[in-house]
Amino acid sequence: MTTEQKNDRGKLVVNDSECKGCGLCVEACPVKCIGISDQLNHFGYKTAQYEGARCTGCGICFMVCPEPGALTVWRLVTHHEVVVA
Amino acid sequence: MSSVSFPEYEVAFGRPDSYYEKYERKxxxxxxxxxxxxxxxxxxxxxxxxxxxxxxxxxxxxxxxxxxxxxxxxxxxxxxxxxxxxxxxxxxxxxxxxxxxxxxxxxxxxxxxxxxxxxxxxxxxxxxxxxxxxxxxxxxxxxxxxxxxxxxxxxxxxxxxxxxxxxxxxxxxxxxxxxxxxxxxxxxxxxxxxxxxxxxxxxxxxxxxxxxxxxxxxxxxxxxxxxxxxxxxxxxxxxxxxxxxxxxxxxxxxxxxxxxKTKEAQPHAPHPAAPALTELPKILGIEDEPELEHATKPRKIDIDLHVRVAGFGGQGVLLLGEILAQAGLDAGLHVSWLPSYGPEMRSGTSNCHVRVSSESIDSPLVTLPDVLVAMNEPSLRKFDDSVRPGGWVLYNGDEFPADCYRPDVKVLALPFTKVAHEIGDARAANMVMLGALLEIAEDLPQDAIDQALRQLVKTPKWVELDTRALLRGRELFREKCAVEV
Structure with a gap:
């Protein structure tokens, strides 16, 4: 664990049973941190997937997404200083 | 000793509360x-x-x-x-x-x-x-x-x-x-x-x-x-x-x-509540007026008949109801006839609501029939429960299904189609059943029925056959149900 690593300001969680893989979020994301999965979900859609880094938590993907709960955008709030012996 | 920072995240954008958690459509x-x-x-x-x-x-x-x-x-x-x-x-x-x-x-x-x-x-x-x-x-x-x-x-x-x-x-x-x-x-x-x-x-x-x-x-x-x-x-x-x-x-x-005009618009006062129903005659200035005389012919008949007729399309379900209603009309009564059928011309199910009344009719729907005319078994099963206690079921079939039996309802179950066939044509089964029905609605005068029949059935051959079918229906009802009536 490095102390120097900068945490992303946001992160995206995709609910792959709700996502229909339309790709609007992929197009909309300003930092291009969303891709489309190679795997089919239970309903036969290739869903969106977070690339794992660079999310700024802007929420544009959420507003563009037609499904109510397919995307959840989290934002960084605080850092906890933990003392490790 | 070193300090490590752990990121903490919270939901910034997620499913809005105004949505249901789960959709019950499918x-x-x-x-x-x-x-x-x-x-x-x-x-x-x-x-x-x-x-x-x-x-x-x-x-x-x-x-x-x-x-x-x-x-x-x-x-x-x-x-x-x-x-x-x-x-x-x-x-x-x-x-x-x-x-x-x-x-x-x-x-x-x-x-x-x-x-x-x-x-x-x-x-x-x-x-x-x-x-x-x-x-x-x-x-x-x-x-x-x-x-x-x-x-x-x-x-x-x-x-x-x-x-x-x-x-x-x-x-x-x-x-x-x-x-x-x-x-x-x-x-x-x-x-x-x-x-x-x-x-x-x-x-x-x-x-x-x-x-x-x-x-x-x-x-x-x-x-x-x-x-x-x-x-x-x-x-x-x-x-x-x-x-x-x-x-x-x-x-x-x-x-x-x-x-x-959002900036300059003034908030509307809500619309005033509507007046109570009981105030309407006063508002309209008709509170003292006597009840209007009905323009129809003077009536001596006191009747309020609710009938549901049901069967396959092509059995004459609607015609049966129509003749009943037309006869009521000819007798100077208030009537309604409401057909209800699918798009099929034959073999779909069809039914109609008929009301014949000496008073004005509030609704043409018959939800609690006095008489159910069921021309086949599916219709019986569909509407049997709706018959008003004390009412009648006329059923076209050899045997009344035991599981449809209700102690509070009178039943006449006969193979009306067979009876009609014996008279001359199986298609007259509806008229045999109408004959039986007319014995229940005995206040309807025969001349009104004859007139309605001639009006709605075009060919003399069928008028003759239907008249005989009606008579046969009346006879059968009197034979089978004389005790109850």
């Missing part, structure tokens, strides 16, 4: 909407949900869903919901708002609903300045029905019904609803937005919120037109159809605010 689809991938409705729904959450009005919001793809909006929004007939959402919204002035009424309509069949409703609601919010989804086509031309279809745009593209000569020009409504004096806020890219979506979100906020402030009629992609019917992928809104649709339907 078990296998309780997690997602029924919209196609990339549908503009989904995005518009989310704006609406965000606005309802943001203004904290979920508990007093009434959403009027239209006819169209968004007909199921009531499965998704955890608010008050009413589903209106095609195009009538603004009229329903008017009623909701006037009767519940504290509610926030949102009429959500597509372009087929609002700009075609519901054109009158939207214009008049806007012209009255009803304090409602209208969300108008414009995708330039009838999507739910498979892509027919809509009033808003672009010139040259292909549809199922304009396969060579919409032509001005044939289908006229696309209707510009916002511009049209902006010519009225009453509306407070009219804006057209799009779902063509991030910027447009951000603007649309603001507009939807403003339109609802206007109503919360009681300002008056607000409408937001949302140019919305339909990837399925436009035959594009979601991203291309989104860009098509921006690059093509916007040229015909320019975005912008067409009317904004």
């Amino acid at each position: 078990n296998e689809l309780s997690h997602a909407t029924h919209y196609c991938p990339g549908c503009g409705h989904g995005t518009a729904h989310k704006m609406l949900a965000e606005a309802i959450d943001g203004l904290a009005i979920k508990d007093r919001t009434v959403l009027i869903s239209p006819v169209g793809c968004s007909v199921f909006a009531y499965y998704y929004f955890d608010v008050g919901n009413v589903q209106a007939a095609h195009g009538r959402a603004p009229a329903v919204a008017t009623a909701m708002k006037r009767s519940h002035p504290g509610s926030i009424v949102i009429s959500y309509q597509g372009d087929g609903d609002l700009a075609a069949i519901g054109m009158a409703e939207i214009i008049h609601a806007a012209n009255r300045g009803e304090s409602i919010t209208v969300i108008f989804i414009n995708n330039g086509i009838y999507s739910m029905t498979g892509g027919q031309v809509a009033p808003t279809t672009l010139i040259g745009m292909k549809s199922m019904t304009t396969p060579h593209g919409r032509s001005v000569e044939n289908e006229g020009y696309p209707l510009h609803i916002c511009e049209l409504l902006a010519t009225l004096e009453a509306p407070v806020y009219i804006e057209r937005v799009g779902l063509g890219d991030n910027k447009q979506i951000a603007q649309a979100t603001k507009a939807v919120r403003k339109a609802i906020d206007n109503q919360v402030k009681g300002l008056g009629f607000s409408i937001v037109e949302i140019l919305s992609p339909c990837p399925t019917i436009w035959k594009m992928n979601a991203v291309d159809s989104q860009h098509w809104v921006r690059d093509v649709m916007e040229k015909t339907f320019p975005l912008g605010v067409f009317c904004d």
Whole structure:
């Protein structure tokens, strides 16, 4: 664990049973941190997937997404200083 | 010793509270909407949900869903919901708002609903300045029905019904609803937005919120037109159809605010409550008037007969009822005859409600028949439970099914079809049953029946056969049921 690593300001969680893989979020994301999965979900859609880094938590993907709960955008709030012996 | 920082995240954007957790429309689809991938409705729904959450009005919001793809909006929004007939959402919204002035009424309509069949409703609601919010989804086509031309279809745009593209000569020009409504004096806020890219979506979100906020402030009629992609019917992928809104649709339907009187508009006082029903005679000045004399012939008959006739199409179910009603009419009584049948000409099920009464008839529906004429077993099973205690069931069959037996109902079960066949034609079974029925409704004079028969049955041969069938029915009833009557 490095102390120097900068945490992303946001992160995206995709609910792959709700996502229909339309790709609007992929197009909309300003930092291009969303891709489309190679795997089919239970309903036969290739869903969106977070690339794992660079999310700024802007929420544009959420507003563009037609499904109510397919995307959840989290934002960084605080850092906890933990003392490790 | 070293210090390590752990990131802590919280949800900034997630499923709005105004949606149900689970949608009860279909078990296998309780997690997602029924919209196609990339549908503009989904995005518009989310704006609406965000606005309802943001203004904290979920508990007093009434959403009027239209006819169209968004007909199921009531499965998704955890608010008050009413589903209106095609195009009538603004009229329903008017009623909701006037009767519940504290509610926030949102009429959500597509372009087929609002700009075609519901054109009158939207214009008049806007012209009255009803304090409602209208969300108008414009995708330039009838999507739910498979892509027919809509009033808003672009010139040259292909549809199922304009396969060579919409032509001005044939289908006229696309209707510009916002511009049209902006010519009225009453509306407070009219804006057209799009779902063509991030910027447009951000603007649309603001507009939807403003339109609802206007109503919360009681300002008056607000409408937001949302140019919305339909990837399925436009035959594009979601991203291309989104860009098509921006690059093509916007040229015909320019975005912008067409009317904004939000700043100067004064909050409306709610409409006064309607007077109580009991006050109406006084208001109309008719409280002292004697009851009107009925214009019909003087009647000596005292009757109030509720009959349900049911059977296969082609058995003469409707004719039986019609003759009964016509006879009542000829005898100077009040009658109603309400047929109910499927589109099949033969072998579908069909039934009719008949009422014959010496008093005026409140409703033509017969929900608790005095007599059920069941011409086949499925009809018996369907309506047996509805017969009023003390009533009659006339059943066409050799044996009355034991599980349909009710101790409080009298039954005459006979193979009427066979009886009719013996008389001359199996098709006269309905008249044999009518004969039996007339023994129950004994107050109906025979001459009225004869007259009705001659009026409704055209050929003399059948009049003769039917008259004999009626007589036979009467005889059979007297033979079998003489004790009970």
